[in-house]
Amino acid sequence: MLEVCNDPDTDILRVGRIVAQDVTITAKILKLANSAFLGARSTFINIEQAVIYLGIDSVRNLAISVAVHETFKDRTGTPNQALEEFWHHSLLTALLAKEIAERSGCASPTESYLAGFLHDIGKYLLSICFGEEYEKILETYAGNPELLQQERQAVGITHAEAGARLIQHWNLNPSLARAIAQHHFPPADLPDDQMLSRITALANLLAGNHFARQSLIKQAAKQLQSTYEELTAIRSNQLERVQGFAESLGIAVPAARQLTEQSEPAAQNRDTLRKKVQSLAQVSGLLDNLIRAKTLNRAFLVLEESLQILFEIDKCILLLPDERNTLLAAHGSFRNRVARRLKGLRIAPAEAAFRIGQALRDCKTIHIEKKGNNTPDEIETLLFDAFAEDALFAVPFTIKETQRGVLLLAATGESAHSFAGIEGSILLLSSHIGSRLCLESIKNRQAEALARERTAAIETIARTLAHEIANPLAIIQNYLSLLGMGDNRSQTMREDLGIIGGELDRIGRISRQLNDLSTPPQPNGRELTDMHALIGETLHLFKRSALLSKNVSLEYSGDPKTPRIWTSPGCLRQILINLLSNSLDAVGTNDRIRVESRFQPASETAENDRIIITVADNGPGIAPAIADHLFRAGHSTKGDGHVGLGLAIVKKLVTDLKGKICHTTGKTGETHFIVDLPAAPEQLA
Structure with missing residues (x-):
C-alpha cells in the first residue's frame, strides 16, 4: 500500500483495489468518508469512490492509522482508560500538526498528520517489551520533562528513539523518523530545514498541558509567523473535532472534555467555515x-x-x-x-x-x-x-x-x-x-527558455572551436599546395591530393558554419549536381577512412531516374558524412549501413519534384525518451567528449537547402534518417 501510494504515477483505482483487500481498513475508510466529520453530500458505497473523495495521501494516512491501531490495541496490559488517553493525544496531535502545516505552508500537511499520529508510538513498543516496569515510569513521569531521562536509565532507550526506529523499519520518509525522534525538542531550537520536526514538536506541546509550556509555544509561533492566541484557537477547534474523527476510525477515546482554557471562535464563524469545507470537500483529493x-x-x-x-x-x-x-x-x-x-x-x-x-x-x-x-x-x-x-x-x-x-x-x-x-x-x-x-x-x-540558453552556450563553444580550427587548417592547405607542385607527380597522386584539398575546403566551410548554428541559408555555392556521382564519391571516401576499424558493410542503391538538381554539393556531402558517422557510432562490428536515393515526381500530395535520401542502420535504435531532442544542439547520448553538434548541423544544412529531415524505425527494426530535398532544375533555381 505504501509503495503504491508513494508512486507519483499511481492509478487511483489501483489504490482502491489494494485497500479493498483489507476488510477492516475498507470499512473504516468508508465510514469516515460518509461521516459527519467530513460532511459528504452524498453516500459512498464503494472504496473507489472514497479514495477519489479523500485523495491518495489521506487514504495512505488513514490506512496507516487504522493498521497501527488494529496491530497494537490488544498487545499491552495497559488499562483501557490509559489507552483511550493515548489515542486521544495521538489523534489530537495529528490534527493539530496537519492544520499548523496547512496554515504555515512550511511542511506537507499529510506528512505532518502522520508524524503527529505516530509521534508517541514508541510508548506502545516499550510497554509491550518491558511491561509493568515501563508502565510505572509512565504513571510517575507522564507529562514530565524528565520522562526521557527516566526511560533511558530504566530500559536503555527513549520512546522517541524507539518510535523513530519503527518508522525506519517500515521504510517511511526519513524526515518522518527524524520528526518522531525530535518531538520532545523545543520547537524553536530546531533548524529551519527541519520544519516537519518543528511542527510535530509544537503540536505535541499544544495537545498536552499547553499552559505549562506557554513560553516554548510562543517562541515557535513567532517563527511560524503566528501567535499564541491563534494556536490555542486551533487547539480548541480540533478538540471539538477529535471525538468525531476517532469515532469514524473506530478508535475509542475519552468522552468530550470540558476545558476552561478553551478560546473558541464565534459559533457563527465556525458554522460558516464548516459549510465552506463541506462544499469543497467533494473534490478535495483531486x-x-x-x-x-x-x-x-x-x-x-x-x-x-x-x-x-x-x-x-x-x-x-x-x-x-x-x-x-x-x-x-x-x-x-x-x-x-x-x-x-x-x-x-x-x-x-x-x-x-x-x-x-x-x-x-x-x-x-x-x-x-x-x-x-x-x-x-x-x-x-x-x-x-x-x-x-x-x-x-x-x-x-x-x-x-x-x-x-x-x-x-x-x-x-x-x-x-x-x-x-x-x-x-x-x-x-x-x-x-x-x-x-x-x-x-x-x-x-x-x-524552451532553457533550450535557448543551452543553444546559445553551444554556439559560443562552436565559435571558439571554429577559431581554433582555422589556423592549423590554413597551414595544412599551404603544405598541400606545395605537395601538388612539380611535374613528377603521378595522375593518381594528383587525384588523391585533389580529394584531400576538397575535404579541407569542406572543413573550412564547416568551421565557418560553426560560428553560428542559426545563420540563414547562403545563396552562393549552388550548382547543377549529379546526385549519383556525389553520393558515390562521398561513400567511396567514407569506406576508405571510417569503416576499416569496424568492418561494417556499406550498401548503396540509387534511382536511375534521378535528375541532376541545382543544390550545394558541399552541404550534401556534409549531410551524408554526418549521418553516416552517426550510424557508424550506433552499429557494432560486422553490422550494416544502407544508403538509398530516389526521385519522387510531383503529385496531388506533393506539389514539387523531390529527392529522397535515406541512411539506415541496424544498430540498437533511438530511445523514445530522446527522440524529440535528437536534432537539438548540445544534445548527445554518446558521451566520450561528444558535444551534440553532428545532427544539429545536419538539421541546419537540410533547412538551408529548403528541405526536411526526420527519423523513423523500419519494419525490420532499422533506424532510418530520411532527407527530403527539392529537386529544382537550373532554370528554376
Whole structure:
C-alpha cells in the first residue's frame, strides 16, 4: 500500500483495489468518508469512490492509522482508560500538526498528520517489551520533562528513539523518523530545514498541558509567523473535532472534555467555515492527484476517473485553446472515445453564436439540449453525435488570464435535474484542471527558455572551436599546395591530393558554419549536381577512412531516374558524412549501413519534384525518451567528449537547402534518417 501510494504515477483505482483487500481498513475508510466529520453530500458505497473523495495521501494516512491501531490495541496490559488517553493525544496531535502545516505552508500537511499520529508510538513498543516496569515510569513521569531521562536509565532507550526506529523499519520518509525522534525538542531550537520536526514538536506541546509550556509555544509561533492566541484557537477547534474523527476510525477515546482554557471562535464563524469545507470537500483529493500526474494525458485520465466515480458522469471532453488562442480543440485521455471521435475538430468560439461560445463569453455553465426550440448548429450536431446524448453541460474554466477552456459533460434528463446539487463541485474540479494546464504551460515555457540558453552556450563553444580550427587548417592547405607542385607527380597522386584539398575546403566551410548554428541559408555555392556521382564519391571516401576499424558493410542503391538538381554539393556531402558517422557510432562490428536515393515526381500530395535520401542502420535504435531532442544542439547520448553538434548541423544544412529531415524505425527494426530535398532544375533555381 505504501509503495503504491508513494508512486507519483499511481492509478487511483489501483489504490482502491489494494485497500479493498483489507476488510477492516475498507470499512473504516468508508465510514469516515460518509461521516459527519467530513460532511459528504452524498453516500459512498464503494472504496473507489472514497479514495477519489479523500485523495491518495489521506487514504495512505488513514490506512496507516487504522493498521497501527488494529496491530497494537490488544498487545499491552495497559488499562483501557490509559489507552483511550493515548489515542486521544495521538489523534489530537495529528490534527493539530496537519492544520499548523496547512496554515504555515512550511511542511506537507499529510506528512505532518502522520508524524503527529505516530509521534508517541514508541510508548506502545516499550510497554509491550518491558511491561509493568515501563508502565510505572509512565504513571510517575507522564507529562514530565524528565520522562526521557527516566526511560533511558530504566530500559536503555527513549520512546522517541524507539518510535523513530519503527518508522525506519517500515521504510517511511526519513524526515518522518527524524520528526518522531525530535518531538520532545523545543520547537524553536530546531533548524529551519527541519520544519516537519518543528511542527510535530509544537503540536505535541499544544495537545498536552499547553499552559505549562506557554513560553516554548510562543517562541515557535513567532517563527511560524503566528501567535499564541491563534494556536490555542486551533487547539480548541480540533478538540471539538477529535471525538468525531476517532469515532469514524473506530478508535475509542475519552468522552468530550470540558476545558476552561478553551478560546473558541464565534459559533457563527465556525458554522460558516464548516459549510465552506463541506462544499469543497467533494473534490478535495483531486488537486493533489492532478499535480502528481507526470503528463497531461495522465491528468486528463484523473479528471475522467473522478467524474465517473464521484458523479457517475462517464462521457466528457475538454475543449482547449490552441497556441494562438483562436480555436478550440477536443482533448481527453487515451481511453476517451468521445475525444477520439472529435479528433481534428476545430471550433472558433469568438465568431460562433452557438451556446458553447456563449458559455465562454459569459463565464457561466450552460445546459445544451438537442430537442426543443434551440436548433443545434453544425458544431453542436457533431458534438451530440460524438457523445450519443441529447443533452450536454458546458462548464467554462480559466487557464490563464486571457485563456479559457470548456469542460463538456454528457447529461441525461435525470442528471440534468440533479446537476444543481453538484455544480459547485464540478466548478471546483474544472478550476483544478485549469490550474494544472496553467502549470504545464509555465513548465513548457521554462523548458524552451532553457533550450535557448543551452543553444546559445553551444554556439559560443562552436565559435571558439571554429577559431581554433582555422589556423592549423590554413597551414595544412599551404603544405598541400606545395605537395601538388612539380611535374613528377603521378595522375593518381594528383587525384588523391585533389580529394584531400576538397575535404579541407569542406572543413573550412564547416568551421565557418560553426560560428553560428542559426545563420540563414547562403545563396552562393549552388550548382547543377549529379546526385549519383556525389553520393558515390562521398561513400567511396567514407569506406576508405571510417569503416576499416569496424568492418561494417556499406550498401548503396540509387534511382536511375534521378535528375541532376541545382543544390550545394558541399552541404550534401556534409549531410551524408554526418549521418553516416552517426550510424557508424550506433552499429557494432560486422553490422550494416544502407544508403538509398530516389526521385519522387510531383503529385496531388506533393506539389514539387523531390529527392529522397535515406541512411539506415541496424544498430540498437533511438530511445523514445530522446527522440524529440535528437536534432537539438548540445544534445548527445554518446558521451566520450561528444558535444551534440553532428545532427544539429545536419538539421541546419537540410533547412538551408529548403528541405526536411526526420527519423523513423523500419519494419525490420532499422533506424532510418530520411532527407527530403527539392529537386529544382537550373532554370528554376
